[in-house]
Amino acid sequence: MAARAARRPRLAPAAPRRNTELGLLVMVVLITAGAYVLASLGQDANMPPNIGPFLLVLLALLLLANLVTRRVVPDADPMLLPLAGLLNGLGYVLITRLDERLAGKQSAWSAIGIGAFIVTLVVVKRARDLAAYRYLWMLAGLGLLVLPMLPAIGVERGGSRIWVKAGPIEFQPGEFAKVALALFFAGYLLDKRELLAMRTRRLGPVMIPDPKHFAPILLAWGASLLVMIRQRDLGSSLLFFTLFLVMLWVATERPSYLVIGTGLFAGGATFAYRAFDHVQKRVDIWRDPWQDPLGDSYQIVQAAFAMADGGIAGTGLGSSGRIDFPAKESDFIFAFLAQDLGLVGATAIIVAFALIVGAGLRIAVRSEHTFDKLLATGLTALVGFQAFIIVAGVTRLLPLTGITLPFVSYGGSSLVANYVIIALLLRISHEASQPVVRGGRATVVAERVPA
Amino acid sequence: MNRQIRRLGVAILVCYLALFLQLNRIQVLDAADLNNNPYNSRRAQREYNRPRGQILTSDGAVLARSEPFDGEFFTRRRVYPENQLFAHITGFFSFNYGLTGVERQYDEDLSGQSFSVQVNSLQDILIANRENVGNVTLTLRKDLQAAARDALGNQQGSVVLLDPRTGEILALWSWPSFDPNLLSSADRKEAQTAWALANLAEGKPLLAHAYRERYFPGSTFKLVTAGIGLQTGKVTRDNPVYDQRQSYLPPQTTKAIANFGGETCGGTLFQVLAVSCNSAFAEMGQSTIGAVDMVAGARSFGFEQDVPIDLPDAARSTFPGDLVDTPNPPKLAQASIGQNDVAATPLQIALVSAAVANHGRIMKPHVLREVRTSEGKVARTYTPEQWLAPLSEEHAATLHDAMLGVVENGTAFGLGIPGYEIGAKTGTAQLGNGLVHTWMTGFAGPPGDPQLAFAVVVLNQRVADDATGGKVAGPIARRVLQTALPLKR
Numbered sequence: 001m002a003a004r005a006a007r008r009p010r011l012a013p014a015a016p017r018r019n020t021e022l023g024l025l026v027m028v029v030l031i032t033a034g035a036y037v038l039a040s041l042g043q044d045a046n047m048p049p050n051i052g053p054f055l056l057v058l059l060a061l062l063l064l065a066n067l068v069t070r071r072v073v074p075d076a077d078p079m080l081l082p083l084a085g086l087l088n089g090l091g092y093v094l095i096t097r098l099d100e101r102l103a104g105k106q107s108a109w110s111a112i113g114i115g116a117f118i119v120t121l122v123v124v125k126r127a128r129d130l131a132a133y134r135y136l137w138m139l140a141g142l143g144l145l146v147l148p149m150l151p152a153i154g155v156e157r158g159g160s161r162i163w164v165k166a167g168p169i170e171f172q173p174g175e176f177a178k179v180a181l182a183l184f185f186a187g188y189l190l191d192k193r194e195l196l197a198m199r200t201r202r203l204g205p206v207m208i209p210d211p212k213h214f215a216p217i218l219l220a221w222g223a224s225l226l227v228m229i230r231q232r233d234l235g236s237s238l239l240f241f242t243l244f245l246v247m248l249w250v251a252t253e254r255p256s257y258l259v260i261g262t263g264l265f266a267g268g269a270t271f272a273y274r275a276f277d278h279v280q281k282r283v284d285i286w287r288d289p290w291q292d293p294l295g296d297s298y299q300i301v302q303a304a305f306a307m308a309d310g311g312i313a314g315t316g317l318g319s320s321g322r323i324d325f326p327a328k329e330s331d332f333i334f335a336f337l338a339q340d341l342g343l344v345g346a347t348a349i350i351v352a353f354a355l356i357v358g359a360g361l362r363i364a365v366r367s368e369h370t371f372d373k374l375l376a377t378g379l380t381a382l383v384g385f386q387a388f389i390i391v392a393g394v395t396r397l398l399p400l401t402g403i404t405l406p407f408v409s410y411g412g413s414s415l416v417a418n419y420v421i422i423a424l425l426l427r428i429s430h431e432a433s434q435p436v437v438r439g440g441r442a443t444v445v446a447e448r449v450p451a
Numbered sequence: 452m453n454r455q456i457r458r459l460g461v462a463i464l465v466c467y468l469a470l471f472l473q474l475n476r477i478q479v480l481d482a483a484d485l486n487n488n489p490y491n492s493r494r495a496q497r498e499y500n501r502p503r504g505q506i507l508t509s510d511g512a513v514l515a516r517s518e519p520f521d522g523e524f525f526t527r528r529r530v531y532p533e534n535q536l537f538a539h540i541t542g543f544f545s546f547n548y549g550l551t552g553v554e555r556q557y558d559e560d561l562s563g564q565s566f567s568v569q570v571n572s573l574q575d576i577l578i579a580n581r582e583n584v585g586n587v588t589l590t591l592r593k594d595l596q597a598a599a600r601d602a603l604g605n606q607q608g609s610v611v612l613l614d615p616r617t618g619e620i621l622a623l624w625s626w627p628s629f630d631p632n633l634l635s636s637a638d639r640k641e642a643q644t645a646w647a648l649a650n651l652a653e654g655k656p657l658l659a660h661a662y663r664e665r666y667f668p669g670s671t672f673k674l675v676t677a678g679i680g681l682q683t684g685k686v687t688r689d690n691p692v693y694d695q696r697q698s699y700l701p702p703q704t705t706k707a708i709a710n711f712g713g714e715t716c717g718g719t720l721f722q723v724l725a726v727s728c729n730s731a732f733a734e735m736g737q738s739t740i741g742a743v744d745m746v747a748g749a750r751s752f753g754f755e756q757d758v759p760i761d762l763p764d765a766a767r768s769t770f771p772g773d774l775v776d777t778p779n780p781p782k783l784a785q786a787s788i789g790q791n792d793v794a795a796t797p798l799q800i801a802l803v804s805a806a807v808a809n810h811g812r813i814m815k816p817h818v819l820r821e822v823r824t825s826e827g828k829v830a831r832t833y834t835p836e837q838w839l840a841p842l843s844e845e846h847a848a849t850l851h852d853a854m855l856g857v858v859e860n861g862t863a864f865g866l867g868i869p870g871y872e873i874g875a876k877t878g879t880a881q882l883g884n885g886l887v888h889t890w891m892t893g894f895a896g897p898p899g900d901p902q903l904a905f906a907v908v909v910l911n912q913r914v915a916d917d918a919t920g921g922k923v924a925g926p927i928a929r930r931v932l933q934t935a936l937p938l939k940r
Contacts, residue, residue: 250455293490305493307477308485315497343478350467350474361460365453377456384463388470397473 015074018066024082025062032058032089039097039317039340057107058089061114068118073430079359080429081117083352084407084422088113088415090349091408093317094336098329102410109412113419120423127428128371134187141180142223144173148231160402161231174236175404175413179420182243182378189251190371197252232278235331235393235403239386241265246381251374286399303335303394307346314342329410331402334394349408350391357384360425366432376428379421492546499546500526504561504584506541506553509820512593514541515554520637528637529554535628536596539659540589540762540818543631547642552659553587553818555763560585560822560830585822585830590619595935599624602930607654608909609661609797612931615805615894615904617835618814620760621935625660625797627652662758663766665794666908669880670727670862670920671890672789674803676736677724677853679748681846685739686720688849693717693731701737701784708733708784711879711919724853725861727877729788736787742774745783749793751841753802753813759838760798760816768795789880800878800892801906807850807874808894808901811842851901854893862921863891866929871936872898875928877920878908886911891924895932903935 033055062085069076088110096103124130130137148154148161155163155170163170189196195213229237245261272279281296289297289304309315317340328336338346360380367373383406390409393400404414477485485491506515514537520528529544531537542552550558558564563584599610599622609625629652633645649657658664680686695717698707708729710716716728723731736745749770750756758765771792774783785791798816806813814835821832842850854874857863863875875893882888889909896902907928912918 246459250452250459253452253455301490304477304485305488305491307474308482308491309493309497311478311482338474338478343474346474346478347471350470354464354467357460357463361456364456370452373452373456377452377459381459381463385466388463388466391470392466392473395470395473395477397469 015070017076017078018070018074021069021078021081022063022066024078025066025085026059028082028085028089029055029059029062031086032093035090035093035317036096039093054107057111061111065114065117068121069426072121073426075433076426076430077359077363079355080422080425083356083359084419087349087352087407090337091333091405091410094333094340094408095329095410097317098333098336102329105412106410109415112412113415116416117419117423120420121427124424124427127375127424127431128369130183130375131187131190131371134184134190137180137184137187141177141184144177144180145223147173160233162233162236169412172411172413174233175411175417178236178239178243178382179379179417179424181240182247182375182382185244185247186371186374186378189247189374193251193370196248197254229272229276232276233402234279234282235386235389235401238389238401239382239403241268242385242389243378243381246385247374247378250377251370282399282401286396289396299332300394300396300400303332304396306335306339307395310339310342310346312343314338314340314345316340330404331390331400331409332394333409334391334405337408350387353384353387353406356380359429360384363425363429363432367428368432372428372431376425379425383418383421496525496546498562499544501562502527502584503529503544504563504586504825506537506561507586507588508537508591508593508596509588510592510594514589515544515631525637529631529635531631531635533593534630534632536593536600536624537591538628538631539625539661540591540623541631542763543634545634545642545646546637547639548634548646552762553589556761557585557587557819557822560587584825586825587822588820589818590614590621590820590833591623591818592621592938594938595622595931596624598622598931598934600626602927603907603909606909607911608907608924608927609664610927610931611661611797611801611906612935613801613805613816613904614902615809615814616902618805618816618838619820619835620816620818621903622931623659623661623798623818625664627654627656629656659762660797662760662762662796662798663764665766665768665796666888666910667880667882668768668789668793668795668800669878669888669890670729670732670789671800671803671876671878671892671906672787672793672795673724673727673732674807674850674854674876674892675749675752675754676732676740676745676787677720678752678803678806678842678846678850679744680720680735680740681849682748682751682842683740683744685744686735688721689719691735691739692719693723693728693734696730699730699733699784701733701780703779704781706781708788720849721853721856724876725856727857727862732788733784737780737784740787742778742783745787746770746772746775748841751839752806753799753839753841754793754795756839758796758798758802758816761819761833765798766796768799769793789878797906797908800890800908801904804854804874804876804892804894804906805904806839806841807847807854808896808904809847810844811840811847812837813839813841851894858893862919863893863925865921866891866893866925866932868895868929868932868936870897871895871932872901873932874901875925877925879919881914882911885914887914887918888912889918889920889923891920891928893928895936903932905931907931 065081092106095106147164153164153166154161155165157163162172162174164173192213196209198209245258248257273283285297285300289300293301337349357380360376364373364376367376386403386406389401390403390405392398404411406418503517505513507513513532515529515531517527518530520526531541540552542550542554544550544554561584595612603610603626607626610622612622613620629649634642636642695715697713697715698709700707710729716726717731754768754770755772757767769792771786782791786793802813802816815838817833819833822830824830851874854876858866858873858875862877866873866875873893873895875891878890880888889912892906894901894904905928907924909923912923
């Protein structure tokens with residue numbers, strides 16, 4: 001390890017990766033501004049009056065973010081921030097054309113999101129320091145999940161009780177809970193992964209690890225699932241389950257966890273289908289949306305119409321009709337994206353997520369520290385699978401489970417949480433690019449690179 | 452752990468690949484099905500919001516245009532500045548009720564699809580505001596259409612005025628009409644109300660009666676019978692000479708066909724046409740000509756055929772073809788004077804006169820003059836074409852002269868306008884309930900140059916008021932001709 005580290009030179013202080021990032025960010029601003037102008041032209045043949053301020057604010061925010069990354073994480077991956085900015089920008093343009101009233105809020109949330117990104121980078125000096133607070137993360141995660149259940153502040157909307165209202169601000173604590181739980185899983189698995197990888201107990205024909213080590217994580221996962229099923233937030237349940245499974249598997253390197261987990265999922269899903277009307281309804285709509293195209297299946301059918309309308313090349317930004325349906329700017333935004341930009345644009349968005357996943361997992365692979373590895377994997381899996389779950393739902397590849405499309409959908413909590421994820425990934429990326437100091441604090445955490 | 456992380460990466464990529472395939476299914480493979488799904492109003496809505504060209508008359512009046520609109524669903528609306536006047540020609544452009552008339556017939560030109568060859572969508576992103584629409588200029592004139600409307604007044608009926616040399620329709624009016632603005636309203640509630648009211652209203656205002664409704668043609672059909680007689684050589688100027696009588700009794704019946712007002716009439720073609728002699732024409736069709744030639748002849752004039760007019764859903768005029776296989780002399784005799792199962796659109800009757808005026812040839816009737824691009828360039832022009840040739844030049848000339856006689860000293864006396872040559876034929880179709888449809892059809896123009904053919908029908912006139920084609924429809928035709936004839940054409 002030392003030999004490898006010695007051969008890796010400290011990157012030049014000029015931080016060429018930040019210059020790359022800056023160039024990409026400028027491109028993002030240009031693309032977003034272009035899309036914004038086109039969408040406005042498509043709607044009423046007028047240049048948007050506020051294009052100047054809009055451009056300046058967007059540019060200023062991203063430049064500020066670049067300045068901060070220059071100072072605190074100069075060697076971090078140059079792709080992640082521009083990709084997040086691109087998705088955020090295109091999402092903003094789409095939201096503006098779908099519902100102008102949301103535009104102001106979304107731009108404010110974007111600013112807050114980038115603010116959270118900066119704060120995270122500044123406050124978190126070293127990602128693996130976060131491992132120390134693992135049980136705090138667990139409590140925070142579970143607490144956030146329970147929050148909407150509280151009578152005074154919880155808000156129910158569209159059958160789901162996942163919002164919290166505090167004064168004028170409404171937010172979805174679940175979006176933050178997922179980050180907290182990823183931190184907890186990474187911290188916990190850092191300690192217990194070897195124990196969990198050992199099979200000490202026999203349960204029938206299979207060997208299982210000591211339940212003593214297994215219990216906390218199972219508890220956290222079970223509790224979160226239960227809460228979310230109570231709140232009818234199926235998308236988050238599925239995402240948490242996936243996160244849990246993926247992190248367990250990567251940490252222990254035991255494929256049996258995947259097998260057992262999938263089995264558990266099948267059992268749980270069957271139970272949920274039998275026990276909950278709303279789950280059953282989702283599956284029925286997925287199987288045959290034409291049973292009730294004007295009622296229960298209205299959204300999914302309209303989404304299919306929108307995407308089909310877009311065809312290969314799209315109808316053009318802002319040129320589509322104004323068909324209204326619930327959650328069009330949040331869960332269903334991908335359908336409108338596919339309508340306006342066509343298969344070409346929709347594929348580009350999927351590729352953008354693939355690039356984020358690629359960058360995130362590359363960071364995980366390059367990290368020398370297990371906690372960093374696990375956290376980077378978990379956070380990347382969160383973004384990657386969240387995008388998959390909602391796009392698969394909208395395109396009827398899977399039953400629809402409402403969840404936001406990271407960076408693109410309308411919604412402050414989602415934006416802020418995802419920008420925090422990007423900040424943490426950049427922090428880990430920067431550290432992975434540093435030479436390892438022997439005998440420094442790095443060795444305090446038990447570190448073992450698997451053979 | 453790195454192996455697992457890489458596998459995770461592969462797994463997520465596989466998931467995304469599945470998304471890509473699913474997107475291909477929706478946006479490419481199944482796209483056509485989804486776009487045509489009856490629950491899908493998306494395309495219609497976008498079509499509705501697209502820029503759309505104007506419809507204009509040949510004398511420059513705007514009949515339909517699109518203007519920006521800030522509605523709940525729509526960003527444009529279609530406006531018809533002439534309200535009811537051209538409703539049956541332009542039709543309407545309604546989100547709820549679709550397209551009719553010129554809006555439907557020339558939709559591709561109006562929406563700019565016909566000659567821009569579907570600008571592909573990638574370019575549309577760059578040129579988001581597509582203004583390459585076609586403006587459609589019609590052969591109709593606003594002054595003549597208004598003259599037809601004013602002349603008919605609030606009586607139910609139709610006026611057709613066309614150029615027999617080209618088939619250009621100059622006026623095509625029927626009352627009751629409707630206001631297409633209401634049906635094309637961007638306010639869907641308003642459109643629904645207008646639709647419901649129009650469907651309840653008396654006289655079917657939504658129907659373009661002039662070319663989509665059939666009526667008993669009555670004595671105007673005698674032109675067809677006479678034409679067939681001449682063309683088959685069975686009737687000439689001088690032969691046969693029909694007996695002077697009050698009625699004609701066909702074989703196999705006791706029900707005689709009486710002359711109008713119980714008068715006695717007979718004689719040669721010119722004589723019997725001038726006074727519209729029922730007994731003579733019943734005998735001519737039933738006995739002189741016979742079923743086979745009558746059926747084929749009616750067809751040669753356009754009966755039992757689809758009219759190649761450039762407006763949607765034109766009605767076929769009818770003549771009982773079963774007379775060939777199941778001989779029925781009484782029915783044939785009645786059909787020969789435009790009764791029984793004979794029914795014709797006002798347009799068809801005008802085309803019969805047009806054949807006489809245009810040397811025996813019927814040109815395809817049309818309303819399109821030309822399509823121009825937004826920049827004013829002519830994209831295409833309607834080229835007149837012949838549809839039918841029921842008469843030879845010689846026999847057309849004979850019938851032409853016979854029709855002049857009807858105006859000079861026959862039932863259309865009073866239609867004449869000094870300085871012009873006008874030939875005509877009246878019709879008074881008995882409905883059997885004390886009501887008649889009164890007709891007037893003919894041609895007009897400077898001597899030797901019949902430039903206009905026309906048909907006027909006024910519906911449901913009371914026999915008790917002594918209503919006849921000459922008395923009721925004649926003055927209406929004359930008023931329209933007075934406006935039309937002086938125009939330099």
